[in-house]
Amino acid sequence: xxxxxxxxxxxxxxxxxxxxxxxxxxxxxxxxxxxxxxxxxxxxxxxxxxxxxxxxxxxxxxxxxxxxxxxxxxxxxxxxxxxxxxxxxxxxxxxxxxxxxxxxxxxxxxxxxxxxxxxxxxxxxxxxxxxxxxxxxxxxxxxxxxxxxxxxxxxxxxxxxxxxxxxxxxxxxxxxxxxxxxxxxxxxxxxxxxxxxxxxxxxxxxxxxxxxxxxxxxxxxxxxxxxxxxxxxxxxxxxxxxxxxxxxx
Amino acid sequence: xxxxxxxxxxxxxxxxxxxxxxxxxxxxxxxxxxxxxxxxxxxxxxxxxxxxxxxxxxxxxxxxxxxxxxxxxxxxxxxxxxxxxxxxxxxxxxxxxxxxxxxxxxxxxxxxxxxxxxxxxxxxxxxxxxxxxxxxxxxxxxxxxxxxxxxxxxxxxxxxxxxxxxxxxxxxxxxxxxxxxxxxxxxxxxxxxxxxxxxxxxxxxxxxxxxxxxxxxxxxxxxxxxxxxxxxxxxxxxxxxxxxxxxxxxxxxxxxxxxxxxxxxxxxxxxxxxxxxxxxxxxxxxxxxxxxxxxxxxxxxxxxxxxxxxxxxxxxxxxxxxxxxxxxxxxxxxxxxxxxxxxxxxxxxxxxxxxxxxxxxxxxxxxxxxxxxxxxxxxxxxxxxxxxxxxxxxxxxxxxxxxxxxxxxxxxxxxxxxxxxxxxxxxxxxxxxxxxxxxxxxxxxxxxxxxxxxxxxxxxxxxxxxxxxxxxxxxxxx
Numbered sequence: 246x247x248x249x250x251x252x253x254x255x256x257x258x259x260x261x262x263x264x265x266x267x268x269x270x271x272x273x274x275x276x277x278x279x280x281x282x283x284x285x286x287x288x289x290x291x292x293x294x295x296x297x298x299x300x301x302x303x304x305x306x307x308x309x310x311x312x313x314x315x316x317x318x319x320x321x322x323x324x325x326x327x328x329x330x331x332x333x334x335x336x337x338x339x340x341x342x343x344x345x346x347x348x349x350x351x352x353x354x355x356x357x358x359x360x361x362x363x364x365x366x367x368x369x370x371x372x373x374x375x376x377x378x379x380x381x382x383x384x385x386x387x388x389x390x391x392x393x394x395x396x397x398x399x400x401x402x403x404x405x406x407x408x409x410x411x412x413x414x415x416x417x418x419x420x421x422x423x424x425x426x427x428x429x430x431x432x433x434x435x436x437x438x439x440x441x442x443x444x445x446x447x448x449x450x451x452x453x454x455x456x457x458x459x460x461x462x463x464x465x466x467x468x469x470x471x472x473x474x475x476x477x478x479x480x481x482x483x484x485x486x487x488x489x490x491x492x493x494x
Numbered sequence: 495x496x497x498x499x500x501x502x503x504x505x506x507x508x509x510x511x512x513x514x515x516x517x518x519x520x521x522x523x524x525x526x527x528x529x530x531x532x533x534x535x536x537x538x539x540x541x542x543x544x545x546x547x548x549x550x551x552x553x554x555x556x557x558x559x560x561x562x563x564x565x566x567x568x569x570x571x572x573x574x575x576x577x578x579x580x581x582x583x584x585x586x587x588x589x590x591x592x593x594x595x596x597x598x599x600x601x602x603x604x605x606x607x608x609x610x611x612x613x614x615x616x617x618x619x620x621x622x623x624x625x626x627x628x629x630x631x632x633x634x635x636x637x638x639x640x641x642x643x644x645x646x647x648x649x650x651x652x653x654x655x656x657x658x659x660x661x662x663x664x665x666x667x668x669x670x671x672x673x674x675x676x677x678x679x680x681x682x683x684x685x686x687x688x689x690x691x692x693x694x695x696x697x698x699x700x701x702x703x704x705x706x707x708x709x710x711x712x713x714x715x716x717x718x719x720x721x722x723x724x725x726x727x728x729x730x731x732x733x734x735x736x737x738x739x740x741x742x743x744x745x746x747x748x749x750x751x752x753x754x755x756x757x758x759x760x761x762x763x764x765x766x767x768x769x770x771x772x773x774x775x776x777x778x779x780x781x782x783x784x785x786x787x788x789x790x791x792x793x794x795x796x797x798x799x800x801x802x803x804x805x806x807x808x809x810x811x812x813x814x815x816x817x818x819x820x821x822x823x824x825x826x827x828x829x830x831x832x833x834x835x836x837x838x839x840x841x842x843x844x845x846x847x848x849x850x851x852x853x854x855x856x857x858x859x860x861x862x863x864x865x866x867x868x869x870x871x872x873x874x875x876x877x878x879x880x881x882x883x884x885x886x887x888x889x890x891x892x893x894x895x896x897x898x899x900x901x902x903x904x905x906x907x908x909x910x911x912x913x914x915x916x917x918x919x920x921x922x923x924x925x926x927x928x929x930x931x932x933x934x935x936x937x938x939x940x941x942x943x944x945x946x947x948x949x950x951x952x953x954x955x956x957x958x959x960x961x962x963x964x965x966x967x968x969x970x971x972x
Contacts, residue, residue: 337942
């Protein structure tokens with residue numbers, strides 16, 4: 246589904262990604278761990294097409310397409326979803342309006358009719374309850390005055406409505422209490438399917454107690470320096486990141 | 495983002511076409527004879543001719559205001575023609591069938607059907623083309639309710655006592671340079687009278703259109719809401735695209751007698767000039783309302799057009815317990831300049847006013863809010879709340895806020911809040927990551943920013959205003 250080869254990228258002439266290789270097959274859950282500044286968030290931004298990042302080498306195939314040649318919104322419509330670490334507020338735009346516009350755009354790309362307002366409202370309410378929010382959540386401005394936990398729940402709500410092919414969660418667990426963490430995990434686990442994949446970027450292995458990954462990769466200085474199974478995350482929890490750096494030389 | 499935002503605000507002005515009708519246009523220049531001629535063309539009574547001449551003499555002694563935060567070469571008032579009318583209107587059409595079909599098509603193109611079968615549901619329209627009113631719809635139905643809605647040139651003959659009593663009563667002839675000019679040469683505009691206790695059965699609307707080149711438009715609107723009555727009024731404006739600047743100096747006077755309510759909404763989309771700032775309308779407008787006891791006047795404006803906007807819809811809260819409101823969205827793009835805001839003059843006791851201003855600047859434009867809240871010594875318990883928000887798109891535009899507060903009564907409460915923000919790269923990225931293209935994203939963000947003002951507009955116009963913003967913003971993102 247996603248095939249990254251020798252991906253290198255920089256911001257303002259400062260290299261951040263120095264040659265990433267990663268293959269994600271349909272149905273797999275990959276965790277990307279690593280110390281602060283290792284390039285974890287950058288990877289998510291480069292894949293989703295954020296401006297300001299310059300790709301200097303490498304290629305990325307997504308469902309057979311050249312991902313890097315696609316515009317940000319085209320990638321989103323093709324099924325790539327990024328859950329943000331710090332979701333931004335859009336004052337005055339209701340969550341409902343935003344979600345509907347977003348779902349309509351993705352559906353239009355798939356050649357499906359937009360949902361009528363009534364059906365969409367029913368669906369949105371249902372997902373809203375699933376992430377443990379009251380339905381007045383939909384009437385409020387996008388992330389406007391939301392607590393940290395509410396913002397993250399909103400990200401999961403968007404993911405559930407958009408049903409992406411590939412979801413990248415960028416430290417969605419940071420700053421969450423245990424209840425919210427379980428909501429995030431339930432959201433991901435509920436969407437796990439044979440044709441859907443996840444890349445979970447996290448600093449701590451705590452989230453991986455709830456979302457069990459198939460593979461764990463350690464990112465350091467812009468490269469994947471170690472890959473393994475679930476046990477690698479536990480080992481990292483135990484020993485920290487310092488030893489990886491040494492081992493990788 | 496800037497590369498993004500730069501290309502979203504580039505788009506064609508959809509109302510920029512010219513209608514090929516034969517016009518009778520006075521040669522450029524202004525003197526007493528021109529004033530007399532305009533008055534004579536309209537068959538005005540002697541008192542009005544004198545009234546105009548008095549205004550003209552005042553104007554000659556006045557200087558153009560220079561305090562606004564706008565810059566433009568001096569207007570050559572001798573090069574402007576002060577009267578233009580389609581020739582077919584010379585004898586005045588008796589019914590729609592007699593109106594030049596070319597004119598009707600103009601309004602249809604603009605989305606304002608004037609024909610009986612296609613009239614806007616529930617909205618009575620007065621259409622003003624250059625200097626004259628073309629047609630007023632729904633006259634009969636309004637007549638049944640006792641409402642008078644007609645061109646002011648007609649009201650001069652049919653309701654001379656009302657016109658004579660109230661014309662210039664809110665905006666005096668020598669109020670300011672442009673108001674004096676308007677008083678001397680005003681051509682047409684709408685007149686509204688709502689009898690006591692009547693709630694006007696439909697929205698009233700005037701649609702202003704400048705067509706002729708090198709012509710100024712000087713319309714004059716007078717709305718009188720008698721005791722306990724209620725009216726909602728909307729005006730819209732467009733003009734063809736032309737390389738030279740055109741002058742528009744209107745005066746609007748509102749009189750809300752005891753307990754009356756007037757809601758006045760404007761969607762102003764005069765031609766703003768091209769991307770390099772060539773052409774466009776100079777919109778120098780004086781709008782003011784006067785509230786008697788327990789009356790209320792609410793101005794809502796969505797200003798997206800004009801090369802230069804100089805406009806301060808104001809309320810004089812003379813009566814006790816009267817209420818003034820001002821809700822404004824002003825969007826400037828490319829090289830547009832706007833200096834707009836309001837004045838709330840609290841004279842009566844327990845008067846209240848609310849000011850919500852949303853300024854959006856894009857391109858290389860300049861957008862200023864200028865507001866005055868004045869509390870007189872007599873205005874016990876007066877209250878004002880002002881909120882002024884500016885949104886910047888890109889990094890070459892400017893937003894300025896000039897609030898003036900003069901309080902001469904210690905019991906008054908005056909609150910002022912102001913914010914300035916930018917459409918951030920983060921917001922754009924979030925929207926695009928959710929599948930929205932950059933244009934849709936910016937228009938959604940800007941619409942959200944304007945929400946508090948849009949909800950004050952009549953329903954169907956709120957939708958229009960949202961679309962208009964979208965169009966005006968095209969090319970601001972790339």
